[in-house]
Amino acid sequence: MSLLSHHRKAAAVAAVLGTLGTLAITCGPAASAAGPGKVLWTPSTSKGASSFAAVQCASGNFGVVKDAVKGNVWRAFQAAGEERCETLGPDLKEGDTFYLGWSSKANIEDTDSRYVFQLKCSPSADTANHPIEIDILNGRVRLQEWDLDHVAHSLWTAQTTNNTWHSYALKIRLGRTDGTIDFWFDGVKQTFTTGSGTFKGTTWDGDRDYLKWGSYHPAKGNATNTFTSPVMATTLQAATAGS
Numbered sequence: 001m002s003l004l005s006h007h008r009k010a011a012a013v014a015a016v017l018g019t020l021g022t023l024a025i026t027c028g029p030a031a032s033a034a035g036p037g038k039v040l041w042t043p044s045t046s047k048g049a050s051s052f053a054a055v056q057c058a059s060g061n062f063g064v065v066k067d068a069v070k071g072n073v074w075r076a077f078q079a080a081g082e083e084r085c086e087t088l089g090p091d092l093k094e095g096d097t098f099y100l101g102w103s104s105k106a107n108i109e110d111t112d113s114r115y116v117f118q119l120k121c122s123p124s125a126d127t128a129n130h131p132i133e134i135d136i137l138n139g140r141v142r143l144q145e146w147d148l149d150h151v152a153h154s155l156w157t158a159q160t161t162n163n164t165w166h167s168y169a170l171k172i173r174l175g176r177t178d179g180t181i182d183f184w185f186d187g188v189k190q191t192f193t194t195g196s197g198t199f200k201g202t203t204w205d206g207d208r209d210y211l212k213w214g215s216y217h218p219a220k221g222n223a224t225n226t227f228t229s230p231v232m233a234t235t236l237q238a239a240t241a242g243s
Contacts, residue, residue, distance in 0.1 A: 036237035037233050037237055037239075038233060039231055040098060040233055041231075042230065042242075043074075043230070044229065045072040045073065045229060046072075048064060049087070052088055052089065053087075053088040053090060055086075055088070056084055056088070057076060057084070057085035057087075057214065058079065058082055058085065061078070061079065061085050062087065062214070063075060065226070070165070073226055074213070074228075075224065075225075075226045076213070076225045076227075077215075077222070077223075077224050078214070078222065078223045078224070079222055080220055080222050081218060081219075082218060084215065084218075085215050085216075086212045086213065086214030087213050087214055088210055088211070088212055089210055089211030089212070089230065090211070091208060092204075092211070093174065094174050094175065094209070095174060095175065096173070097171070097172065097173040097174070098171075098172060098232050098233065098234065099171050099172075099232070099233050099234070099235060099236050099238070099239035100168075100169065100232055100239055101167070101168070101230070101231050101233070101241075101242075102168055102228050103168070103227065103228045104116055104117075104228070105226050105227075106160075106162065106163075106215070106223065106226075107163050107223065107224045108162060108223045109221035109222045109223065110219050110221030110223075111138050112137070112219035112220065113137035113217055114135060114136055114223045115133050115135045115216040115217060116136060116141075116213070116215060116225050117133060117168070118132070118212040118216065119132040119172065119210075120209065120211070120212050121209045122206050122208040122209075127150070127205040128147060128148055128202050128205040129146060129150055130146055131146055131179070131203045131204060132170070132172070132181060133146070139159060139160060140158065140160065141157065141158055141160045142157040143156040143157070143181075145181065145202065145203075147201060148177075148202055148205060155181070155183075155199055156191075156193065166185065166186055167186050167187060168184070168243075169183070169239060170182065170183055170184075171183075176205060177201070179200070179201060179203025180200050180203070181198070181199045181201075181203060182197060182198050184236070229242065231243070
């Protein structure tokens with residue numbers, strides 16, 4: 001091959017590679033234009049407590065604080081003897097499937113349990129009451145499912161300490177007998193006590209279901225739950241992007 005032919009071939013290869021490089025840069029953003037999923041609901045710390053459906057808390061005990069790790073977050077302070085300091089998310093629809101993601105740190109000043117998350121149903125009487133809840137008791141965080149007879153089934157537990165951040169994510173399908181739960185803790189998919197990564201049972205009851213975050217159960221000591229804005233979304237990635 002002559003030197004001129006060699007240069008012409010090299011130029012042609014370079015032109016092709018250059019075109020491919022341009023296509024890669026152009027197509028990269030386009031490929032992700034649809035995004036990782038759709039956010040269905042999330043409260044805004046800039047808008048304040050009004051971005052929740054409701055707040056059930058003593059005056060002045062719920063609001064936005066600045067955290068050194070997470071930035072602007074929500075703080076629910078349940079004083080000793082008070083029943084709860086909780087916020088409400090949107091009403092839910094039976095049969096729906098969605099993901100939830102948030103991070104939380106709790107400070108509990110006694111050995112009594114506190115619910116830090118509830119999927120709540122109404123009315124409370126003669127129903128599962130709170131088909132899914134996450135609580136903290138004696139240095140352990142626990143995920144429980146409550147059946148139609150209001151009997152608790154502990155699905156998972158792990159060790160925790162006061163003022164330690166943990167991330168939570170749930171995939172929930174809402175059903176009275178055929179609901180499902182998948183759970184991620186600190187970014188890792190968890191296996192339940194049943195030996196499966198998906199639990200099937202009651203995740204809906206009554207005539208109205210909704211979500212709650214904060215601190216619940218009256219006790220002799222103070223309890224604080226500090227948490228990032230929960231995100232309800234159509235994918236795990238979208239639900240956990242900010243937690």
